Every structure is written in structure tokens, then in C-alpha cells.
Amino acid sequence: MTKLSVNINKIATLRNSRGGDLPNVVQFAKDVQRFGAEGVTIHPRPDERHIRYQDAYDLKPEIHTEYNIEGNPIDKFMDMVLEIKPTQVTLVPDSVDAITSNAGWDTLKHKDFLVDVIQEFKSNGIRTSIFVDPVLKQIEGAKATGTDRIELYTESFAHEFGLGNKKAITPYTECAILADSLDLGVNAGHDLSLDNIRFFKENIPNLLEVSIGHALISESLYLGVENVIQMYLHKLA
Numbered sequence: 001m002t003k004l005s006v007n008i009n010k011i012a013t014l015r016n017s018r019g020g021d022l023p024n025v026v027q028f029a030k031d032v033q034r035f036g037a038e039g040v041t042i043h044p045r046p047d048e049r050h051i052r053y054q055d056a057y058d059l060k061p062e063i064h065t066e067y068n069i070e071g072n073p074i075d076k077f078m079d080m081v082l083e084i085k086p087t088q089v090t091l092v093p094d095s096v097d098a099i100t101s102n103a104g105w106d107t108l109k110h111k112d113f114l115v116d117v118i119q120e121f122k123s124n125g126i127r128t129s130i131f132v133d134p135v136l137k138q139i140e141g142a143k144a145t146g147t148d149r150i151e152l153y154t155e156s157f158a159h160e161f162g163l164g165n166k167k168a169i170t171p172y173t174e175c176a177i178l179a180d181s182l183d184l185g186v187n188a189g190h191d192l193s194l195d196n197i198r199f200f201k202e203n204i205p206n207l208l209e210v211s212i213g214h215a216l217i218s219e220s221l222y223l224g225v226e227n228v229i230q231m232y233l234h235k236l237a
């Protein structure tokens with residue numbers, strides 16, 4: 001069974017564009033869980049341009065499914081995660097000015113750093129996952145860090161699948177099989193969507209969790225707009 005964790009960063013982006021509290025991210029998190037989502041993901045960035053650190057605290061009492069906080073483990077991020085104690089922390093090696101995540105960890109080069117950070121989170125009862133490219137030696141490197149899980153960075157799969165190249169799944173399948181043999185749990189995320197999620201799921205054994213935000217929120221707009229237009233027309237009639 002693969003859990004769906006909804007990334008609500010985009011809801012905060014929309015809220016921040018007007019400076020008020022519409023849409024309300026806590027209400028949205030409550031709603032996605034009510035509609036069946038099995039987790040909520042946030043990825044606070046140092047500039048807090050979408051989800052803010054305060055949101056991470058405000059969300060905590062309202063997440064009764066899995067709470068996954070993603071980010072680069074700078075001191076401020078580590079302090080916040082250790083205080084909130086979410087279900088899972090996903091470590092992502094983003095630069096401060098990254099528009100969105102654009103690479104996985106080099107688990108070989110950063111092994112010592114990752115070992116320390118992962119040990120700190122695990123000793124506080126927080127499950128750990130590290131964001132990695134679908135490269136076999138990076139999965140072996142991830143195992144050596146002591147992490148519970150990996151999150152496969154799915155951007156290249158999503159891009160190639162969109163162009164019709166189904167073979168782009170191969171490195172992901174191979175990495176998932178290796179991870180499983182090493183007793184590493186497998187999560188995945190980035191640019192997964194209604195178009196590609198079934199094929200991805202069917203080709204990844206033991207896929208524990210996907211976190212989906214950008215496409216899911218966009219699809220919600222497309223699929224919900226007819227209903228809302230009708231409601232406005234009804235009120236204007």
C-alpha cells in the first residue's frame with residue numbers, strides 16, 4: 001500500500017500572494033485528511049516564501065495522519081523539526097535560492113554530515129528519509145547514513161514520461177529493488193501527477209509513500225473550476 005501525502009506548499013504560496021489568510025493552510029490540511037489523504041507534507045524554505053516556520057507549528061495539532069517535513073537541515077530547520085517532532089523528516093539538499101528542489105544528496109560525499117543529522121533525528125523518535133537521485137551508488141550511500149528511508153527524486157522520470165519515454169522508469173525500479181534488499185523504505189516525489197502516478201506505482205515495488213503538491217493542487221483547480229463557476233452563476237442569477 002502506498003500512502004498519499006499532500007504537499008501544501010502551493011496553498012501557502014497563494015495565501016502569501018495577498019498577505020491575508022485565504023486560503024487557510026491549516027484548514028486545507030484538515031480538509032485533505034478528511035478527503036482521504038494519508039499524510040501532509042510541507043517544505044519550508046529559508047526565505048519562507050511559501051510555507052512559513054510558524055505554519056509548521058500551527059499545523060502540528062491538526063495533522064492526525066503522517067506529518068512529513070522536508071528541507072535542508074540548517075540549524076534553524078533542525079531546531080524546528082526537533083521541537084515539532086513530526087512523523088518523518090525528509091532531508092533535501094536545496095540551496096537557499098533554489099526555485100524548487102533540483103537534485104538529491106550526494107550520500108557519499110556528505111556521509112559524515114548525514115550520519116550525524118540522521119542520528120539526531122532518530123534519537124528523538126523522528127523517522128528519517130533522504131532525497132536521492134535514482135543512482136545505485138547513492139542508494140548504497142544512503143544505507144550507510146543510517147536513514148530509515150529514501151525519497152526518490154522523480155523529476156527526470158516525470159519529464160521523460162511526459163515525452164513518452166517509459167524507459168525512464170528503469171533506474172527507479174532498480175534503485176527501489178536495491179533499497180528494499182538493504183531494508184531501506186522507499187518514498188518518492190517531485191512532479192508526480194495524475195498522468196504519471198499509476199505507471200510509477202506499478203513499476204516500483206514496495207513504494208511506501210508519495211508526496212505530491214504542484215500537480216495535485218493544479219489538478220484540483222482544473223477539476224474544481226466548473227463547480228465553482230456554476231456556484232457563482234447561481235448566486236448572480
Ligand SMILES: CC(=O)[C@@H](O)[C@H](O)COP(=O)(O)O
Pocket residue numbers: 007009010043045050070092099100101131189190213
Ligand atoms: C523535495 C521535493 O521535491 C518537494 O518538496 C519540492 O521541493 C517542493 O518544494 P516547492 O514547493 O518549493 O517546489
Ligand SMILES: NCC(=O)COP(=O)(O)O
Pocket residue numbers: 007041043070151188189190191192211212213214215216
Ligand atoms: N517531496 C515531493 C513533494 O513534496 C512534492 O513535490 P511536487 O509534487 O510539488 O513536485
